[in-house]
Every structure is written in C-alpha cells, then in structure tokens.
Amino acid sequence: xxxxxxxxxxxxxxxxxxxxxxxxxxxxxxxxxxxxxxxxxxxxxxxxxxxxxxxxxxxxxxxxxxxxxxxxxxxxxxxxxxxxxxxxxxxxxxxxxxxxxxxxxxxxxxxxxxxxxxxxxxxxxxxxxxxxxxxxxxxxxxxxxxxxxxxxxxxxxxxxxxxxxxxxxxxxxxxxxxxxxxxxxxxxxxxxxxxxxxxxxxxxxxxxxxxxxxxxxxxxxxxxxxxxxxxxxxxx
Numbered sequence: 636x637x638x639x640x641x642x643x644x645x646x647x648x649x650x651x652x653x654x655x656x657x658x659x660x661x662x663x664x665x666x667x668x669x670x671x672x673x674x675x676x677x678x679x680x681x682x683x684x685x686x687x688x689x690x691x692x693x694x695x696x697x698x699x700x701x702x703x704x705x706x707x708x709x710x711x712x713x714x715x716x717x718x719x720x721x722x723x724x725x726x727x728x729x730x731x732x733x734x735x736x737x738x739x740x741x742x743x744x745x746x747x748x749x750x751x752x753x754x755x756x757x758x759x760x761x762x763x764x765x766x767x768x769x770x771x772x773x774x775x776x777x778x779x780x781x782x783x784x785x786x787x788x789x790x791x792x793x794x795x796x797x798x799x800x801x802x803x804x805x806x807x808x809x810x811x812x813x814x815x816x817x818x819x820x821x822x823x824x825x826x827x828x829x830x831x832x833x834x835x836x837x838x839x840x841x842x843x844x845x846x847x848x849x850x851x852x853x854x855x856x857x858x859x860x861x862x863x864x865x866x867x868x869x870x871x
C-alpha cells in the first residue's frame with residue numbers, strides 16, 4: 636500500500652529558484668533604470684547590495700525599494716522619492732515574475748508525484764500579486780490541484796492551519812501527506828505540527844538541522860532531481 640496520498644510543495648527556493656531569479660531581476664533593474672543610479676555605482680555592487688536589502692524575500696517590498704532609492708539614487712531620484720519608489724514597486728511586480736527560473740528538476744518532481752497518483756498542492760507565504768505571478772510564469776497551475784497563498788488564506792506558514800486547509804481541499808488525511816520545502820521552520824516544523832506523515836527538506840547536505848526543532852531530523856535531498864528516486868523508495 637502506498638504511504639502517501641498527497642504532496643504539498645513550497646514555492647520559493649523549492650519549485651522556484653528564487654536566488655537566480657532575483658539576480659536576473661537585480662541585473663535587469665540596474666540596466667533598465669541606469670539613469671536613476673549614481674554614476675559611480677558598479678553593477679556587481681548594486682546586485683550584491685540589493686540581495687542584502689531583500690533578505691531572501693522576507694523584506695517588505697515597500698521597504699526594499701525605498702532602501703534602493705536611498706542607497707543608490709541620484710540626487711534627482713531622491714528628490715522625487717515618492718514617484719521613484721512607486722516606479723520601482725511597479726517594476727518589481729511586473730518584472731520579477733517574468734524572469735522566474737524553475738528549480739532544476741522541478742518538472743521531473745511534479746511528474747513523479749503525479750505519476751505516483753498523488754494529489755498536489757502549493758503552500759506558500761507571500762502576497763497574492765507576487766506569488767500568483769510567479770506561479771503563472773512557471774506554468775504550475777496545470778500541475779497542481781490547489782494553491783494556498785498566505786495572504787489569501789489569512790494565515791501563514793509555519794501555522795499548521797494553512798497545511799490543514801491544503802489537505803482539506805485535497806480531501807486527504809494529513810497523516811497521508813508529504814510536504815517538500817526548503818525552510819526548517821516554515822516548512823518542516825510547520826508541516827510536522829500539522830500532523831503530516833512526512834516532510835522532505837530540500838537543502839545542502841552540510842546544512843545543520845536547528846537543534847531547537849528537536850529530533851529526528853527530516854530526510855533531505857539536495858536537488859529536486861533526487862526527488863523521483865526518493866519518492867519511489869519511500870512511498871511503499
């Protein structure tokens with residue numbers, strides 16, 4: 636008898652390679668709006684500092700673009716701060732998702748899950764506008780049965796409630812569900828607290844498991860390319 640009836644996937648840094656996508660966005664922003672930036676700013680410095688401001692996606696977008704203007708804007712841009720901030724916000728929401736890079740192995744992982752007869756859901760934190768745009772850019776609607784975005788649900792990971800809602804929508808018991816994600820707290824601890832049958836951590840092999848989350852550590856894979864083999868060996 637199969638062990639799982641359903642799988643839930645995280646989006647950012649799980650199905651979407653957010654780091655590569657962000658770099659493409661930052662490089663494009665530097666080039667497209669070059670007239671806004673101080674002449675002495677170098678492209679690599681700009682990209683590197685934007686990654687700091689972004690905080691792996693956890694910075695509020697308003698705060699993120701305001702810091703860009705304050706740090707790199709020419710005198711004229713700073714003088715027109717409100718207008719430039721709005722322009723950068725629009726640029727982010729329109730441009731970031733268009734550059735979406737799938738994680739290596741994304742399609743193979745989704746195909747393996749479907750081939751095993753599993754129902755599939757996305758469970759992701761973020762704004763509707765941003766997350767829906769990335770989901771569309773990756774073409775994920777055709778591969779999943781339900782989508783759960785924190786801003787739409789009114790609850791965000793690691794709250795077990797958002798995982799419960801995904802399973803309710805899929806009409807499966809949480810004990811028969813598997814969650815795959817990259818974040819030890821939002822994904823692993825959240826799904827565990829919801830009562831999922833298993834969690835699978837997408838992370839480098841040398842990244843330590845946070846001691847405060849207790850034992851046992853979840854199984855891990857370093858790439859989604861490893862997922863089909865892992866599922867085949869662990870769904871019996």
